[in-house]
Amino acid sequence: MAVRTAHPPDTVAARRPRRVRRRRRVPAAFYAMVLPAFLLFFVFHTVPVLQGVFYSFTNYAGYGEWDFVGLDNYAAMLLDDRIRASYLFTFRFAIVATILVNVLALAIALGLHARIRFRTTLRAVFFLPNVLAVLVVGYIFKYLFGTSLPALGESLGIDALSTSILADPELAWLGVVVLGVWQATAFAVILYLAGLQTIPGDLYEAAAIDGAGRWRQFRSITFPLIAAFFTINMVLSLKNFLMVFDHVVALTEGGPGTSTESVSMVIYRGGFQGGEFAYQTANAVAYFVVIVVVSVLQLRVLRRREVSL
């Protein structure tokens, strides 16, 4: 039924003047192409989303009987220290990691884009972390932080290094930042490289003739022209880091204490192992809202500064 009423005159009329107006019917093949995917998507995505929202208003433990409890779960969340701590950790980690990833990736991309030797090899090396599983890399970093760096610190006589930062509740989050940045920079570098290649070289020549120095060229040409890539990288990084899970499991398992428990981890642990199915689903729904709001705000702010050629 929706098919018959579709008539945005500008597009349809312009493209296929007569034929479309006469035969509005969509060939059955197009329906056949989307139907299986639509059904799978509905069953495995939409239904769980609706279920999640539904359960968040109940006291379901994952098994047995349940009742509606209205907004009780959401109210309880606000007073839950563990959840509040997980939000604090996650945001602190995500913001710091996002900034570091983008600064480093932009610098590396500029370096790889310049006239250097071994460009292909270097590019391959810098992208390598992206093909490695975070969980496994996390175990390697755990050993580096826990054993190698302290040993190194001791032999060099540096006190600050001689204990494991992962054992320090105040510093453990920095370990997660290092792992996150190490792994995520690779992908951001690729995006920035793609962006740098969209800038025509003559712009720099013109700027050089006008007497612009390198820093000025970067500020006035490079950065504004890759603003779209800056936006996508910032939003992608922040969103991905807000969902952090593997990094924490591999490095600290949320510890020491609960100092590095991320929101995803609290939802996983409480929901599957703590009998808090409905409660943690409410947490997930709330977190969904938070992520959407953050992403939209971020997009708005960042897009305002974008320019195009």
Place this chain on the structure above:
Amino acid sequence: MTAVPSMPPTPVPPSPTGAAPGGGPDRAGSPGRRRRSGVNWWLTALMVVCSLTVLVPLYFTVVTALKSPEDLGGAGFAPPTDPRWANFADAWRLTDFPHAALNSALITVGAVLLTLLTNSMVAYAIARNMHRRMFRWLYYYFVSALFVPFPIIMLPVVKQTAWLNLDNQLGLIFLYVVYGLAFNIFVYVGYLRSVPRELEEAALTDGAGIWTTFWRIVFPLLAPMNATVGILTCLWAWNDFLLPLVILSSPDAQTLPLVQYVFQGQFDTNYTVAFASYLMALSPLVVVYLLAQRWVISGVMRGSVK
């Protein structure tokens, strides 16, 4: 992936530097550097030093995997006195490596193939019917899933897959295909809208059906996007930890990352064997990557531009 809608809608031609890095003419120029000037050796040296941040942890993994427990002291950066290859044999046995690797491979190959076949098809149907309200809605319906974080569906979907008897490798394949749909539809449709329709219309006029047109003309035209989507799906399905962790119920179905997790718990102190195991878990994709890295990088780059 929420950022994707902010990308410029106009396609940018694949860059020469992406396809033939280093060799080709430097079309884009180098920021702040004169065009005809030679190689910047200072910058090269700086970049090489920076690349050590990637290489040193990998070197560390390799030497640790080759040490004997007695060798393992201090910071651990020294090469092993006598390479102990038996670590790999031990890790192979303890993790039942072939079994886990086969599971990972099965899931990855299944997810990639099914994703390429179905998602491109859906994107084609949507892209060529965007003027119809129903398909436009379908597009927004799929793409809106970019905003839904996994934890919100994690608990219900686990119940559901268990109920449907899909808490196994097949279920995981389905989930990767479905959860990748939002992003893939987005890039495929964006690309298809920039592809001229003359070829398809010519085929249709010549009497080819829509299916024939799709398989003979559209699917091959999508090759660059297929590469991007295939690579990203492959990396995701092979390396993923959370989805297999929550979905798979039988120990028989465990994937490589999961096996490392279990391994970590059981053999906490056996570091040298653990590192051999990590190395074995990481190496298949590294080997593939080293063989295909130009292609991988330019594929991912193209996906990002579109």
